[in-house]
Amino acid sequence: MSNYLVAVTDSGFPDLEQEKRILKPLGFTFATGQCKTAEEVAELCRDADAVLTQWAPVTAEAIEKFTKCKVIVRYGIGVDNVDLEAAKRRDIPVVNVPDYAVQEVADHTLSLMLAIVRKIPQVVQRVRDGIWEISPCRPIIGLQEKTIGVAGFGNIAKAVLHRAQAFGMKAIGYDPFVNEEAFARLGVEKVDWDTLLSRSDILTVHMPLTKETKHVFNENAFKTMKSTSFLVNTSRGGTIDTEALINALRNGEIAGAALDVLEQEPIAPDSPLLKMDNSIVTSHCAWYSESSLLRLQEYAALEIKRLFSGEPLLHVVNGVGK
Structure with a gap:
């Protein structure tokens, strides 16, 4: 049996039994850490044949010190913590796990939408305070035909729209990388960026964080949106300029925002977003359910198994070995 080493830079899982069940029969042993710095990543992963990472900084400096690494797998969808180009220079594929929590994130997106539109947190608080009103916190809009x-x-966006259409909502979408036919197949109208901003009653964000998408929701975007519209973000916090959002909420440029992701996490205890009635913040937990947790660990380990069993990798994000 071959002897391989998989280094787990960090994780928030209760244990690594899923990964061990899949990889130990192939001859893998495990080196585990909770790396916070590139130096710690370099030290742990120096002689690893494969790397599993969640949040640790897998930087160019760390990757340069890897001597045997054949694959880096990110627990999750985004790969912001891995230097993709540095891995590419070393001919190391970087792989993500895009399909472990699609339904959970879609569920959470709809939950946030309903909570912010129906003003659920405020109504619950009023009832707890002894205030019973059958038309509280006016105005509250209905969703049908919105x-x-x-x-x-x-x-994830498609799963969100599938759910939203059950509420009788009309759907529009923006994505420069997807053709009109793909939108039309789901009954969604493809629009340009300004049209998306100006026509959406609820605008939900499902973008990766790139140079092009950083702060794409900025002062100009909020001025283009309807004053009655709501913004929901379960993708990447950096797509929204936080200060511009706070100002837009204060000035009534939009009606509300519901966020599971933020530029700075955890959110600062004194953030105005925590004090505003037209803002809801959850703790980057849209991905989570007990079953998605297990799927994430399993799917990540299966990518390593594929590579070392001579099968093609499913989800390479830096173009190596495709």
């Missing part, structure tokens, strides 16, 4: 807009048209 327009939901998606920024990005990947698997």
Whole structure:
């Protein structure tokens, strides 16, 4: 049996039994850490044949010190913590796990939408305070015939639209990388960026964080949106300029925002977003359910198994070995 080493730079899982069940029969042993710095990543992963990482900084400096690494797998969808170009220079494929929590994130997106539109947290608090009103926190809008807009048209956005259409909502979407036919197949109208902003009653964000998408929701974007519209973000916090959002909420440029992701996490205890009635913040937990947790670990380990069993990798994000 071959002897391989897999280094787990860090993780928030209760244990690594899923990974061990899949990889130990192939001859893998495990080196585990909770790396916070590139130096710690370099030290742990120096002689690893494969790397599993969640949040640790897998930087160019760390990757340069890897001597045997054949694959880097990110636990999750985004790969912000891995230097993709540095891995490419070393001919190391970087792989993500895009399909482990599609339904959970879609569920959470709809939950946030309903909570912010129906003003659920405020109503609950009023009832707890002894205030019983049958038309509280006016105005509250109905969803039927309202327009939901998606920024990005990947698997999660599609799952969100599938749910939203059950509420009788009209759907529009923006994604420069997807053709009109793909939108039309789901009954969604493809629109340009300004149209997405100006027509959406609820605008939900499903974009990766790139140079092009950083702060794409900025002062100008909020001025283009309807004053009655709501913004929901379960993708990447950096797509929204936080200060511009706070100002837009204060000035009534949009009606509300519901966020599971933020530029700075955890959110600062004194953030105005925590004090505003027209803002809801959850703790980057849209991905989580007990079953998605297990799927994430399993799917990540299966990518390593594929490579070392001579099978093609499913989800390479830096173009190596495709």
